[in-house]
Amino acid sequence: MQLLTFVTQETEVSKLRLLVLAAISGIANSLLLVILNEAAAELENGEVEIQLLLQYLLTFILFIFTQRTAQREAVIAVEQAMQKVRIRLADKVRQSELRTIEQLGNISHYTPLTQSANTISQAAMYLLTGFESLLVLLFSSLYLLWLSPSSFAVAMVLITLTILLLVRHYRISFRELSEASRKEGQFFERFSTMLKGFKQIKASRRESDEIFRELTQLANETSELKSRSNARLLEDILLSNMAFYLLLLIVVFLLPNLIPVHEENLFQVIATILFMMEPVYTVSSAIPNISKTNVSISSLYKLEATLDKAHNDPATDTTISPKLENFHTLGLQSASFTYTNTDGQPLFQAGPFQMQCQRGEMLFITGRNGSGKSTFLKLLTGLYHTDNADCVQVDGENLQAADYPAYRELFSIVFSDFHLFDRLYGLVDVSDDEINGWLSKLDLAHKTRFENGTFTQTDLSTGQRKRLAFIAAVVQHRPLLVLDEFAADQDPAFRQRFYEEILPELRAQGQTIIAVSHDDRYFHLADRVLHMETGQLQGYTP
Numbered sequence: 001m002q003l004l005t006f007v008t009q010e011t012e013v014s015k016l017r018l019l020v021l022a023a024i025s026g027i028a029n030s031l032l033l034v035i036l037n038e039a040a041a042e043l044e045n046g047e048v049e050i051q052l053l054l055q056y057l058l059t060f061i062l063f064i065f066t067q068r069t070a071q072r073e074a075v076i077a078v079e080q081a082m083q084k085v086r087i088r089l090a091d092k093v094r095q096s097e098l099r100t101i102e103q104l105g106n107i108s109h110y111t112p113l114t115q116s117a118n119t120i121s122q123a124a125m126y127l128l129t130g131f132e133s134l135l136v137l138l139f140s141s142l143y144l145l146w147l148s149p150s151s152f153a154v155a156m157v158l159i160t161l162t163i164l165l166l167v168r169h170y171r172i173s174f175r176e177l178s179e180a181s182r183k184e185g186q187f188f189e190r191f192s193t194m195l196k197g198f199k200q201i202k203a204s205r206r207e208s209d210e211i212f213r214e215l216t217q218l219a220n221e222t223s224e225l226k227s228r229s230n231a232r233l234l235e236d237i238l239l240s241n242m243a244f245y246l247l248l249l250i251v252v253f254l255l256p257n258l259i260p261v262h263e264e265n266l267f268q269v270i271a272t273i274l275f276m277m278e279p280v281y282t283v284s285s286a287i288p289n290i291s292k293t294n295v296s297i298s299s300l301y302k303l304e305a306t307l308d309k310a311h312n313d314p315a316t317d318t319t320i321s322p323k324l325e326n327f328h329t330l331g332l333q334s335a336s337f338t339y340t341n342t343d344g345q346p347l348f349q350a351g352p353f354q355m356q357c358q359r360g361e362m363l364f365i366t367g368r369n370g371s372g373k374s375t376f377l378k379l380l381t382g383l384y385h386t387d388n389a390d391c392v393q394v395d396g397e398n399l400q401a402a403d404y405p406a407y408r409e410l411f412s413i414v415f416s417d418f419h420l421f422d423r424l425y426g427l428v429d430v431s432d433d434e435i436n437g438w439l440s441k442l443d444l445a446h447k448t449r450f451e452n453g454t455f456t457q458t459d460l461s462t463g464q465r466k467r468l469a470f471i472a473a474v475v476q477h478r479p480l481l482v483l484d485e486f487a488a489d490q491d492p493a494f495r496q497r498f499y500e501e502i503l504p505e506l507r508a509q510g511q512t513i514i515a516v517s518h519d520d521r522y523f524h525l526a527d528r529v530l531h532m533e534t535g536q537l538q539g540y541t542p
């Protein structure tokens with residue numbers, strides 16, 4: 001059971017201590033019944049001894065104390081475990097290869113990280129009370145056996161049948177809830193698609209209706225699966241009650257006629273059976289919740305297994321060695337990369353690439369859409385791992401797998417689908433003045449300022465936001481600046497200044513620049529222009 005694995009693997013609290021506390025609480029609970037029955041019997045014969053009252057009070061205190069302590073510790077432990085799992089998964093996501101995250105794709109894969117938390121926290125309580133109730137049931141059954149073996153036999157038959165049915169229902173619920181959770185993920189994915197493509201659907205009623213139909217269908221299917229499961233929960237509670245009323249019927253109306261001695265302690269037997277109803281009720285209502293939690297934990301561990309399977313860097317050290325820092329050339333040697341579908345079937349092969357870049361060079365790359373320019377940049381910058389090892393070279397030497405994290409630190413990159421974070425993370429020794437200087441240089445000073453680690457205004461046009469992304473890259477002061485179609489959405493006047501002033505200025509300061517560009521009127525400014533032709537890189541003279 002996933003919940004048990006979760007509690008065992010992720011929590012640091014002593015499981016034995018929790019079980020012992022729950023066991024004491026369960027035994028104390030059952031003892032209360034025995035003492036009450038004893039007292040009732042004594043009352044029939046005269047007076048109740050004060051000793052019994054004291055025993056009752058002490059057992060009651062023990063019951064409350066152990067139950068409260070066990071529940072508090074379990075809840076705290078599960079909260080801590082949940083926090084630990086979330087942090088571990090967030091860390092695994094950031095350590096994953098780019099390709100894995102691209103393949104995982106949309107947000108629906110990460111919903112377990114947020115959705116599961118509440119379910120799992122609640123489930124700790126159910127697990128503990130479920131265990132305690134099972135113990136109460138066990139001890140009350142033994143007490144029933146002592147009071148009336150025939151009632152015990154009937155009770156066992158009925159309870160076993162009830163439990164078998166509950167277990168069968170648990171399996172069905174698990175399947176239904178897994179399916180509901182998958183559909184819920186798809187709902188959120190469609191919902192985020194609707195938000196991302198809002199402009200299009202706002203302008204097209206038919207498009208909007210079709211997406212809305214899909215959303216409605218997913219919501220309906222999810223709700224149908226969940227309602228079915230919840231209805232079964234109510235039926236299960238009713239069923240366990242019915243089993244006990246049937247038991248009472250047999251014990252009170254049938255057994256006394258069959259076994260004459262049975263009437264002697266009939267009241268105690270009835271009280272015991274009524275007492276056993278509560279734990280059975282608790283167990284039957286815990287099952288659907290534990291089932292929901294198992295679904296949540298399964299999806300969390302599934303996400304983690306996907307991240308673990310991905311080829312992660314064997315090391316995380318990002319310290320740039322002096323050798324890397326002072327490189328003269330870097331490039332790719334027989335480097336290729338193959339996109340595959342989820343079944344591992346090849347879709348497109350980029351390369352093999354042979355390419356060397358000199359320090360301080362300004363290199364432009366051109367080529368048709370889909371020819372492989374971005375893929376080449378991802379290989380060169382170490383964001384994608386090449387199909388074969390030892391294909392990235394620095395000063396003619398192969399880059400070792402453990403060097404990748406440090407190698408990536410050599411590049412600052414502005415992607416064509418750039419993302420502007422709400423603050424400039426990880427900046428070291430960069431003054432606000434330097435960033436504000438860049439804002440003036442890129443004609444943005446009248447729109448925004450840099451203060452306290454953030455731009456005061458980022459709600460700007462696409463081209464303006466891209467200039468902010470360019471500033472964020474440049475002020476990292478890394479040896480290589482990589483630009484993927486940066487100027488594509490800039491106005492002609494800025495574009496001219498960018499190619500004729502800004503890039504040459506950066507090169508003069510020692511930056512190596514590798515830029516994908518379609519602006520052939522500025523190609524003469526580059527040291528070299530390379531042309532990408534369906535996955536193959538060729539030299540090109542403008």
Ligand SMILES: Nc1ncnc2c1ncn2[C@@H]1O[C@H](COP(=O)(O)OP(=O)(O)OP(=O)(O)O)[C@@H](O)[C@H]1O
Pocket residue numbers: 102339340347348367368369370371372373374375376416532
């Ligand atoms: N995420 C992906 N999954 C599978 N195949 C992909 C993926 N991205 C790109 N490809 C394949 O790789 C080829 C090269 O894509 P790439 O993005 O490198 O081209 P590009 O030259 O940068 O194109 P553009 O000029 O349109 O940006 C594409 O034609 C496509 O077949």
